[in-house]
Amino acid sequence: MICVIACTNRPNSYSLKIAEYYIKLLQAEAVECTLIDLNTLPESYLFSALYHNQGKDESFNGIKKTIADAEKFIFVVPEYNGSFPGVLKAFIDGLDYPASFKNKKAALLGISSGNMGGSLALSHLTDILNYLGMHVLASKPRITRVEQTFVDGEINDAFVKGLIAIQAKDLLSF
Amino acid sequence: MICVIACTNRPNSYSLKIAEYYIKLLQAEAVECTLIDLNTLPESYLFSALYHNQGKDESFNGIKKTIADAEKFIFVVPEYNGSFPGVLKAFIDGLDYPASFKNKKAALLGISSGNMGGSLALSHLTDILNYLGMHVLASKPRITRVEQTFVDGEINDAFVKGLIAIQAKDLLSF
Amino acid sequence: MICVIACTNRPNSYSLKIAEYYIKLLQAEAVECTLIDLNTLPESYLFSALYHNQGKDESFNGIKKTIADAEKFIFVVPEYNGSFPGVLKAFIDGLDYPASFKNKKAALLGISSGNMGGSLALSHLTDILNYLGMHVLASKPRITRVEQTFVDGEINDAFVKGLIAIQAKDLLSF
Amino acid sequence: MICVIACTNRPNSYSLKIAEYYIKLLQAEAVECTLIDLNTLPESYLFSALYHNQGKDESFNGIKKTIADAEKFIFVVPEYNGSFPGVLKAFIDGLDYPASFKNKKAALLGISSGNMGGSLALSHLTDILNYLGMHVLASKPRITRVEQTFVDGEINDAFVKGLIAIQAKDLLSF
Numbered sequence: 001m002i003c004v005i006a007c008t009n010r011p012n013s014y015s016l017k018i019a020e021y022y023i024k025l026l027q028a029e030a031v032e033c034t035l036i037d038l039n040t041l042p043e044s045y046l047f048s049a050l051y052h053n054q055g056k057d058e059s060f061n062g063i064k065k066t067i068a069d070a071e072k073f074i075f076v077v078p079e080y081n082g083s084f085p086g087v088l089k090a091f092i093d094g095l096d097y098p099a100s101f102k103n104k105k106a107a108l109l110g111i112s113s114g115n116m117g118g119s120l121a122l123s124h125l126t127d128i129l130n131y132l133g134m135h136v137l138a139s140k141p142r143i144t145r146v147e148q149t150f151v152d153g154e155i156n157d158a159f160v161k162g163l164i165a166i167q168a169k170d171l172l173s174f
Numbered sequence: 175m176i177c178v179i180a181c182t183n184r185p186n187s188y189s190l191k192i193a194e195y196y197i198k199l200l201q202a203e204a205v206e207c208t209l210i211d212l213n214t215l216p217e218s219y220l221f222s223a224l225y226h227n228q229g230k231d232e233s234f235n236g237i238k239k240t241i242a243d244a245e246k247f248i249f250v251v252p253e254y255n256g257s258f259p260g261v262l263k264a265f266i267d268g269l270d271y272p273a274s275f276k277n278k279k280a281a282l283l284g285i286s287s288g289n290m291g292g293s294l295a296l297s298h299l300t301d302i303l304n305y306l307g308m309h310v311l312a313s314k315p316r317i318t319r320v321e322q323t324f325v326d327g328e329i330n331d332a333f334v335k336g337l338i339a340i341q342a343k344d345l346l347s348f
Numbered sequence: 349m350i351c352v353i354a355c356t357n358r359p360n361s362y363s364l365k366i367a368e369y370y371i372k373l374l375q376a377e378a379v380e381c382t383l384i385d386l387n388t389l390p391e392s393y394l395f396s397a398l399y400h401n402q403g404k405d406e407s408f409n410g411i412k413k414t415i416a417d418a419e420k421f422i423f424v425v426p427e428y429n430g431s432f433p434g435v436l437k438a439f440i441d442g443l444d445y446p447a448s449f450k451n452k453k454a455a456l457l458g459i460s461s462g463n464m465g466g467s468l469a470l471s472h473l474t475d476i477l478n479y480l481g482m483h484v485l486a487s488k489p490r491i492t493r494v495e496q497t498f499v500d501g502e503i504n505d506a507f508v509k510g511l512i513a514i515q516a517k518d519l520l521s522f
Numbered sequence: 523m524i525c526v527i528a529c530t531n532r533p534n535s536y537s538l539k540i541a542e543y544y545i546k547l548l549q550a551e552a553v554e555c556t557l558i559d560l561n562t563l564p565e566s567y568l569f570s571a572l573y574h575n576q577g578k579d580e581s582f583n584g585i586k587k588t589i590a591d592a593e594k595f596i597f598v599v600p601e602y603n604g605s606f607p608g609v610l611k612a613f614i615d616g617l618d619y620p621a622s623f624k625n626k627k628a629a630l631l632g633i634s635s636g637n638m639g640g641s642l643a644l645s646h647l648t649d650i651l652n653y654l655g656m657h658v659l660a661s662k663p664r665i666t667r668v669e670q671t672f673v674d675g676e677i678n679d680a681f682v683k684g685l686i687a688i689q690a691k692d693l694l695s696f
Binding site: 127135140 | 451471474475479480485488
Binding site for chain 3: 567612
């Protein structure tokens with residue numbers, strides 16, 4: 001089972017649209033998938049889930065179970081301030097160790113409005129996932145100027161579709 | 175004015191204790207200081223301050239003003255999962271650009287329970303602060319096995335006190 | 349076939365000794381191994397192999413063939429000036445792309461005299477190997493205070509031997 | 523005195539051309555400059571300067587003196603294999619500590635043929651220079667698709683000239 005994570009809690013993010021596209025692509029290959037959209041974290045996640053109500057939030061417990069059940073992960077990672085969104089690391093900080101990621105495998109896809117595509121974001125995230133024992137697929141494609149790849153809310157860019165198709169294939173055989 | 179940031183929202187953290195020690199040290203040199211403890215962020219910070227109530231939270235607006243008024247910063251950074259706590263980046267993601275950090279100066283101090291002392295945390299944070307236009311003091315000391323430096327809630331370790339005193343002096347002349 | 353690389357050209361380095369230990373361990377498991385000691389690069393490697401005699405150095409051509417034939421790699425990486433030795437990256441810069449590393453797998457082992465163990469070195473090297481298409485094993489153990497693990501030129505430290513044995517096993521199943 | 527370093531030993535590199543442009547710009551502001559072109563390192567630098575003839579190479583001793591005398595540095599850094607050229611780190615490994623870089627200041631400029639502009643290269647180099655005690659200017663501009671900025675061997679791109687002029691000004695007041 002592959003879990004695709006849209007790594008921001010911004011409502012209606014490009015990351016979510018790309019995560020949904022990724023899932024359609026994988027499902028067309030008969031791969032079982034689940035989506036985690038960080039926008040569905042509890043409002044008070046930073047305090048209740050991490051500290052004073054640790055383990056007691058039903059919706060977050062459901063997300064943790066989804067994570068624990070997945071064998072492979074796809075992180076769709078927007079660039080925020082030269083790295084990934086803080087909510088992604090806060091999310092990871094609230095997960096169980098080692099059940100969540102250890103000895104599992106992940107593919108990272110960077111997206112940005114600018115021309116860096118999140119090189120540093122993907123490097124930082126690789127450090128963290130490796131630290132937690134998760135292997136990261138070498139190929140970490142970056143989609144720059146992400147707005148331009150969408151037409152009417154749909155990805156309309158053969159190059160980007162190609163990037164994703166190749167990475168999906170690589171992850172399946174990783 | 176120097177702003178010292180305890181970079182976790184964990185209640186009663188070692189980071190907070192070290193931030194408070196740092197402030198006492200600077201105040202003894204007649205340096206004006208303020209403390210930001212990420213534990214005082216609004217409970218729903220991740221959603222309200224960043225998205226649906228952006229700019230409308232009075233307590234966070236006060237923190238933003240403190241940041242805007244400071245010229246130098248000290249980040250006391252605990253190591254969480256091979257990097258810094260997610261709440262720190264979420265905090266940074268909610269600040270104003272460029273008023274917060276551009277053309278200002280920062281010193282980073284890493285702390286950890288283990289023996290890495292947050293090398294990667296400080297590297298990731300340097301990338302982000304540099305991206306936002308803030309100069310980072312070269313010297314980034316790391317306090318490992320932080321529990322052992324405290325006795326009865328007070329820092330009781332001449333080596334650690336020395337590290338902090340030297341960094342404080344370096345930041346003042348940076 | 350696993351290729352073990354001692355990632356410095358310092359004569360009689362600890363890296364070389366650990367690479368040799370690693371090979372003995374793998375050979376005891378009937379794994380075929382080769383050693384590359386960067387001390388055996390041509391003296392004028394930086395200029396002749398990379399530029400004016402590119403492809404014409406017989407000894408370096410032999411090394412390139414060894415690399416091309418290997419499927420998995422172990423990099424024994426000493427910490428030099430907050431990263432890995434420059435000679436390692438110069439070595440990589442002279443290798444053929446994509447025959448050398450693409451779609452292959454590597455394990456990284458950091459060693460240092462100090463207490464950092466090369467965290468940043470291993471992070472930088474992961475970035476580079478991933479860029480070249482090589483998957484890196486999540487677990488990247490670090491041997492700190494390396495001098496203390498040797499007695500009479502032999503590794504004499506159960507903890508370090510354990511680290512290496514576990515990583516060897518992990519790499520075989522990666 | 524500002525020392526500008528062309529961070530590759532590739533003959534006739536774009537890095538060298540940009541370093542020379544940078545020096546002309548600074549000299550027009552009456553700033554004293556020196557150039558270090560890594561192409562002028564001794565052929566056997568990796569072995570003789572670092573190990574068996576350490577300290578005895580006259581030409582490298584001259585370079586070390588130039589470094590020791592400089593107060594600020596500009597590193598013109600091409601992207602090689604997802605980082606900076608290995609020769610740059612080998613060069614740094616051969617310098618004296620702390621006379622070379624400690625408590626000095628540097629500006630980094632990344633260049634690439636592709637569209638990444640060396641984000642990771644500049645991050646890795648910042649880690650290393652910070653480790654050695656050198657402060658790094660926050661702004662680290664990146665010139666992508668460097669070939670396109672040159673016409674007849676001269677920089678012919680207003681945007682790139684602007685980037686360099688701003689960084690030069692920032693370094694002078696850093």
